[in-house]
Amino acid sequence: MRILVTGGAGFIGSHLCEYFLDRGWDVVAMDDFVTGSRHNLAGLAARRGFALVEHDVTEYIRVDGQLDWVLHFASPASPLDYLELPIQTLKVGALGTHNALGVAK
Incomplete structure (x- = not known):
C-alpha cells in the first residue's frame, strides 16, 4: 500500500507516517514547513519506503505513481498560528482540501 500524508512534518502527520511505515506501507509525506518541522521527520528520512515532498497544498498536488x-492533515494547527497566519489557514482549509481530494480521485 502507498499513502500520501499532507502535513507530514506536523505532530499528527509525522506520527501517522511512522505508523504506516511500521506496517510496511510506502509513505509520501508532503509539507511546506510553514509550521511543520523537519525534526519531526528526522527518524523517518532514511527509512525504506519513505519519501518527502516539500510542497504547499494550496497549489496543485502532483504525486508520481499510484496512491x-x-x-489530509496539512494546516497551521494552533490558536497562535491562526492569529499569525489567518489567510494561510483558510487557504489550506479550502484549497488544500480541494487539492487533496483531487489527488485522491
Missing part, C-alpha cells in the same frame, strides 16, 4: 490512500 491507495490520501490523508
Whole structure:
C-alpha cells in the first residue's frame, strides 16, 4: 500500500507516517514547513519506503505513481498560528482540501 500524508512534518502527520511505515506501507509525506518541522521527520528520512515532498497544498498536488490512500492533515494547527497566519489557514482549509481530494480521485 502507498499513502500520501499532507502535513507530514506536523505532530499528527509525522506520527501517522511512522505508523504506516511500521506496517510496511510506502509513505509520501508532503509539507511546506510553514509550521511543520523537519525534526519531526528526522527518524523517518532514511527509512525504506519513505519519501518527502516539500510542497504547499494550496497549489496543485502532483504525486508520481499510484496512491491507495490520501490523508489530509496539512494546516497551521494552533490558536497562535491562526492569529499569525489567518489567510494561510483558510487557504489550506479550502484549497488544500480541494487539492487533496483531487489527488485522491
